[in-house]
Amino acid sequence: MLSVKSFYVLGAAYVIGALGLNSVPIYTLSTDSxxxxxLEEYLALSNAGGASTGEVLRAASQIIPGDFxxxxxxxxxxxxxxxxxxxxxxxxxxxxxxxxxxxxxxxxYRAADFYLHGNQSDxxxxxxxxxxxxxxxxxxxxxxxxxxxxxxxxNGFTIPIIYFPAQQEPSANGHHGRQPSVKTPTVIVGTGYxxxxxxxxxxxGLSILERGWNYVSYEGPGQPTVRRQQNAGFIDSWWDVVSxxxxxxxxxxxxxxxxxxxxxxxxxxxxxxxAASREHRLSAVLAIDGLMNLQKTIxxxxxxxxxxxxxxxxxxxxxxTSVMNNSSMPTNLRWGIAQGTWAFxxxxxxxxxxxxxxxxxxxxxxxxxxxxxxxxxxxHDTIAPGQAVSMxxxxxxxxxxxxxxxxxxxxxxxxxxxxxxLAQVSLDWLLDVWDKVQIPKNTTGGTY
Numbered sequence: 001m002l003s004v005k006s007f008y009v010l011g012a013a014y015v016i017g018a019l020g021l022n023s024v025p026i027y028t029l030s031t032d033s034x035x036x037x038x039l040e041e042y043l044a045l046s047n048a049g050g051a052s053t054g055e056v057l058r059a060a061s062q063i064i065p066g067d068f069x070x071x072x073x074x075x076x077x078x079x080x081x082x083x084x085x086x087x088x089x090x091x092x093x094x095x096x097x098x099x100x101x102x103x104x105x106x107x108x109y110r111a112a113d114f115y116l117h118g119n120q121s122d123x124x125x126x127x128x129x130x131x132x133x134x135x136x137x138x139x140x141x142x143x144x145x146x147x148x149x150x151x152x153x154x155n156g157f158t159i160p161i162i163y164f165p166a167q168q169e170p171s172a173n174g175h176h177g178r179q180p181s182v183k184t185p186t187v188i189v190g191t192g193y194x195x196x197x198x199x200x201x202x203x204x205g206l207s208i209l210e211r212g213w214n215y216v217s218y219e220g221p222g223q224p225t226v227r228r229q230q231n232a233g234f235i236d237s238w239w240d241v242v243s244x245x246x247x248x249x250x251x252x253x254x255x256x257x258x259x260x261x262x263x264x265x266x267x268x269x270x271x272x273x274x275a276a277s278r279e280h281r282l283s284a285v286l287a288i289d290g291l292m293n294l295q296k297t298i299x300x301x302x303x304x305x306x307x308x309x310x311x312x313x314x315x316x317x318x319x320x321t322s323v324m325n326n327s328s329m330p331t332n333l334r335w336g337i338a339q340g341t342w343a344f345x346x347x348x349x350x351x352x353x354x355x356x357x358x359x360x361x362x363x364x365x366x367x368x369x370x371x372x373x374x375x376x377x378x379x380h381d382t383i384a385p386g387q388a389v390s391m392x393x394x395x396x397x398x399x400x401x402x403x404x405x406x407x408x409x410x411x412x413x414x415x416x417x418x419x420x421x422l423a424q425v426s427l428d429w430l431l432d433v434w435d436k437v438q439i440p441k442n443t444t445g446g447t448y
Contacts, residue, residue, distance in 0.1 A: 289378055
């Protein structure tokens with residue numbers, strides 16, 4: 001039988017890079033490479049009010065590398081402090097101050113939860129999320145035009161969405177307001193393997209609203225709120241998640257039904273094209289970054305691969321669970337197994353890995369996509385080398401490719417920390433699609 005020790009010797013500490021676990025961070029915010037990468041994610045939220053650089057850097061300086069409880073404690077401390085500050089502010093007199101504090105508290109509650117999923121019964125998984133959702137809603141309720149939260153009916157599950165109406169120009173009396181008679185382009189944005197829709201507001205949602213468009217975020221099975229509230233793990237029929245959102249948008253008087261686009265970030269770079277292979281009412285798709293098959297990029301080593309292919313669930317589960325529970329193993333590996341099993345709503349690594357292999361955007365799926373697709377790639381992104389280019393080539397004339405450069409600070413996975421460049425390229429491309437402007441096949445470093 002393959003032992004945990006031999007598994008480690010065979011290189012298992014380095015194999016789960018496909019899930020964002022082995023991405024080499026550009027900035028060394030921790031000596032633990034996975035901590036450093038996730039710290040980049042939260043630091044990047046500072047670009048649109050989801051965090052503060054000083055707050056995140058202070059937490060980074062205090063967190064013990066590789067210590068999950070230390071990570072939790074530092075971000076929980078920050079979250080509680082910002083929540084207390086937010087609630088103490090008179091939001092009627094100082095709505096901006098209260099809103100900003102609530103947004104940051106929400107982000108830090110989400111951060112505190114990040115490494116807790118190895119113990120799926122840990123009560124903090126739900127309590128932290130409840131606090132994060134409450135503070136995010138408290139923040140958005142203080143926006144000039146608050147969003148609408150809705151739960152849409154799916155195929156055996158509900159789909160939580162947050163609909164942000166376009167921020168219309170002030171009227172003659174100087175007040176902003178919804179103008180339902182104005183039909184506006186709309187961008188649906190979904191996250192990936194471990195992200196959440198609340199963070200998307202800071203990543204790209206605000207940039208969409210600044211362009212005068214409607215913005216709607218969502219989560220499906222396997223993603224944070226649906227997984228918690230409905231015990232629903234990832235599914236391969238992602239069109240069952242997206243189509244009800246399109247149905248809803250088509251009922252709204254403020255939506256231009258010919259200009260509904262779908263964006264997917266990270267693992268969403270598989271999910272969005274996969275949904276578009278069945279949902280043909282979409283005018284465009286943004287795969288940020290382009291991914292085709294995560295399971296294929298995970299090299300388990302010859303022995304464990306043979307065990308998996310033989311269907312020996314018992315041995316596979318024993319080895320992987322032992323690794324997940326071994327604090328001496330690298331963070332990327334421990335977290336990868338924990339997050340995978342949690343997101344697929346199983347305690348079996350075999351079931352997780354099997355399910356992961358069913359969620360793909362390969363040639364057979366991409367052949368059914370009918371709308372233009374922007375395939376993005378970060379130059380420094382090491383998660384799934386070559387897959388963005390393969391997606392671009394497979395899609396043929398439907399695809400545009402853009403490589404985000406490391407020398408401009410945009411080469412990280414999903415352009416972390418360079419969200420302004422991401423918005424500029426992806427949303428300018430989208431407007432050109434809608435305006436039927438001729439677009440080069442490769443826009444790297446030039447067109448946008």
